[in-house]
Amino acid sequence: xxxxxxxxxxxxxxxxxxxxxxxxxxxxxxxxxxxxxxxxxxxxxxxxxxxxxxxxxxxxxxxxxxxxxxxxxxxxxxxxxxxxxxxxxxxxxxxxxxxxxxxxxxxxxxxxxxxxxxxxxxxxxxxxxxxxxxxxxxxxxxxxxxxxxxxxxxxxxxxxxxxxxxxxxxxxxxxxxxxxxxxxxxxxxxxxxxxxxxxxxxxxxxxxxxxxxxxxxxxxxxxxxxxxxxxxxxxxxxxxxxxxxxxxxxxxxxxxxxxxxxxxxxxxxxxxxxxxxxxxxxxxxxxxxxxxxxxxxxxxxxxxxxxxxxxxxxxxxxxxxxxxxxxxxxxxxxxxxxxxxxxxxxxxxxxxxxxxxxxxxxxxxxxxxxxxxxxxxxxxxxxxxxxxxxxxx
Amino acid sequence: xxxxxxxxxxxxxxxxxxxxxxxxxxxxxxxxxxxxxxxxxxxxxxxxxxxxxxxxxxxxxxxxxxxxxxxxxxxxxxxxxxxxxxxxxxxxxxxxxxxxxxxxxxxxxxxxxxxxxxxxxxxxxxxxxxxxxxxxxxxxxx
Numbered sequence: 001x002x003x004x005x006x007x008x009x010x011x012x013x014x015x016x017x018x019x020x021x022x023x024x025x026x027x028x029x030x031x032x033x034x035x036x037x038x039x040x041x042x043x044x045x046x047x048x049x050x051x052x053x054x055x056x057x058x059x060x061x062x063x064x065x066x067x068x069x070x071x072x073x074x075x076x077x078x079x080x081x082x083x084x085x086x087x088x089x090x091x092x093x094x095x096x097x098x099x100x101x102x103x104x105x106x107x108x109x110x111x112x113x114x115x116x117x118x119x120x121x122x123x124x125x126x127x128x129x130x131x132x133x134x135x136x137x138x139x140x141x142x143x144x145x146x147x148x149x150x151x152x153x154x155x156x157x158x159x160x161x162x163x164x165x166x167x168x169x170x171x172x173x174x175x176x177x178x179x180x181x182x183x184x185x186x187x188x189x190x191x192x193x194x195x196x197x198x199x200x201x202x203x204x205x206x207x208x209x210x211x212x213x214x215x216x217x218x219x220x221x222x223x224x225x226x227x228x229x230x231x232x233x234x235x236x237x238x239x240x241x242x243x244x245x246x247x248x249x250x251x252x253x254x255x256x257x258x259x260x261x262x263x264x265x266x267x268x269x270x271x272x273x274x275x276x277x278x279x280x281x282x283x284x285x286x287x288x289x290x291x292x293x294x295x296x297x298x299x300x301x302x303x304x305x306x307x308x309x310x311x312x313x314x315x316x317x318x319x320x321x322x323x324x325x326x327x328x329x330x331x332x333x334x335x336x337x338x339x340x341x342x343x344x345x346x347x348x349x350x351x352x353x354x355x356x357x358x359x360x361x362x363x364x365x366x367x368x369x370x371x372x373x374x375x376x377x378x379x380x381x382x383x384x385x386x387x388x389x390x391x392x393x
Numbered sequence: 394x395x396x397x398x399x400x401x402x403x404x405x406x407x408x409x410x411x412x413x414x415x416x417x418x419x420x421x422x423x424x425x426x427x428x429x430x431x432x433x434x435x436x437x438x439x440x441x442x443x444x445x446x447x448x449x450x451x452x453x454x455x456x457x458x459x460x461x462x463x464x465x466x467x468x469x470x471x472x473x474x475x476x477x478x479x480x481x482x483x484x485x486x487x488x489x490x491x492x493x494x495x496x497x498x499x500x501x502x503x504x505x506x507x508x509x510x511x512x513x514x515x516x517x518x519x520x521x522x523x524x525x526x527x528x529x530x531x532x533x534x535x
Contacts, residue, residue, distance in 0.1 A: 030488060066489060078491055100491060105445050110491065123490035130485040155492065162434070164443060230437070230474060265479070304478060345478035348461045392485045 028068040034128040036060025036388030044378035046138075050085075051384055058085030060134060060388050064095070064126055076100045082126050095126065095148060108155040116153070116170050117224040117237060118144045119274055120261045128390035132270060132308050132343050134353045135386075137295040138373055139312035139337065143278050144257055145288075146174045146241075149220050168224040174217040174241070213287070215245035218252070231266040243284045249325075253282035270299035270306060277317050282324055289330030292317035304345040310357075312337050314373075316364045334364040335372030350391040357384045417521035418468055420532040421506065423513045426451075431531045436472050439516065441483070442493040447516075454514045456505055457496040464502070468518050471534050 038051045038059050045052045050059030062084035069077050077099050083092035098112030115123040119141060124130050135141070151172015158165050222239025237259050242252040261274030275294040291314055299308030316332040323329065341355035360381045361372025369377035420436065422428060428447055438444040439455050447453045458465040460477060469475050475483065487493040499505050502519035509515040510527035524530060 028494060032485065032489060064489065068494070080489065096491065098491070115490065124486050127485050127489045130482050130489070159443065230441070304476075348477060349481060351478070392481065
């Protein structure tokens with residue numbers, strides 16, 4: 001990988017020993033860039049608003065820029081900014097901004113804004129170049145709208161035989177993030193009835209619109225553990241947080257995620273598989289009901305070509321039928337999909353990817369609209385066509 | 394195009410590939426480094442960023458050759474069991490999740506030799522024909 005080291009030796013030269021705090025050793029500049037286009041084969045819009053039946057670039061196009069500087073041999077500072085498309089155009093955010101202190105070769109403490117690992121590739125999910133698909137299967141990766149915490153994590157890494165072990169506890173809060181409310185919520189209930197019943201409820205509105213609600217997640221605590229060698233990695237994770245959304249009347253509702261996953265890259269065979277369970281109590285369950293899901297991806301490398309296929313499924317995780325809030329409980333999402341794709345590493349730091357995903361939305365409860373991860377029930381299976389170009393620099 | 398012509402092009406291609414494969418790669422360190430040999434596993438762990446020390450516990454500084462050179466492709470295949478693309482993806486995973494920086498690179502073998510000659514903790518891999526008396530060979534990969 002090519003990246004630039006810009007020496008700031010002037011400072012060191014000018015103040016050779018007097019001020020070690022100013023001895024900024026170097027600045028490492030690196031980044032990643034994905035340009036992606038999507039199109040749904042029939043009249044349907046995904047519930048993040050990103051994919052429609054028009055060719056669109058907003059869903060997958062993004063650029064990241066990372067700056068890292070050594071403060072001293074033990075300490076580094078890192079900032080990573082990611083600009084991406086949204087329904088309001090393009091905007092940039094800090095995804096990472098932290099100080100890393102290495103207590104030893106196997107023990108790092110990081111503090112600041114951090115991406116936390118709900119799943120296998122969560123902490124580099126913006127870096128398309130780093131994984132086979134154009135985007136990881138939505139049936140699993142949609143489930144946690146939070147991706148960063150302000151807090152602290154610890155990377156404890158050690159080796160046993162030829163195995164690498166990682167234990168990564170993290171703690172913090174996720175404030176001011178704007179979550180997408182997928183409207184599983186009132187889908188089962190007649191919207192007109194709901195609007196009349198609770199006139200001030202923020203989920204008022206028209207079925208089929210994207211609604212956004214600011215919420216905070218306090219007492220965020222989690223752990224990620226993995227074991228692996230050069231051919232495979234297996235991981236497990238668990239996290240808990242208390243969700244508050246004032247506009248919603250949601251105060252400190254407990255949310256938890258458990259997940260296991262594994263990936264194999266052995267003799268040209270590539271496998272990814274993950275499973276998760278989500279549980280959310282109280283009023284927050286209206287927007288984020290209990291779900292579970294899984295996917296498996298199989299691929300085989302032919303030189304610089306990696307064709308792959310994925311089956312993915314999301315469904316009900318014993319969501320309670322009543323008792324969550326005045327409106328009852330949320331209605332879980334149910335859908336399954338099959339996808340085929342290919343990654344072609346056509347240049348040193350660039351990959352071209354093509355994918356076709358056939359999504360079959362279903363009704364979690366009989367009689368309700370078969371909406372899946374779409375804004376409104378498409379009434380049929382939907383093919384989603386995607387093409388993307390990923391680079392790192 | 395005749396079958397014979399196609400066959401001879403393929404054969405010429407294979408010969409070129411095997412010519413690369415026969416280039417001897419020397420793993421070199423500073424002459425003051427007390428090590429006399431190193432295992433493929435230790436080398437792999439160094440280049441994958443999993444360890445930062447030599448087997449004797451001394452701090453190691455490694456340098457990589459510019460991505461895409463035939464020599465680095467050969468080294469990645471023989472020692473890391475990875476193609477350039479696989480290694481780049483692995484390094485991107487680590488770099489952008491704050492788990493480790495990729496090694497520094499130099500553009501040519503001669504620069505790598507000169508760099509190791511200046512760095513008592515240094516380790517590099519180069520074309521064996523570029524090795525001079527300023528560095529010590531720990532391992533040769535054919």
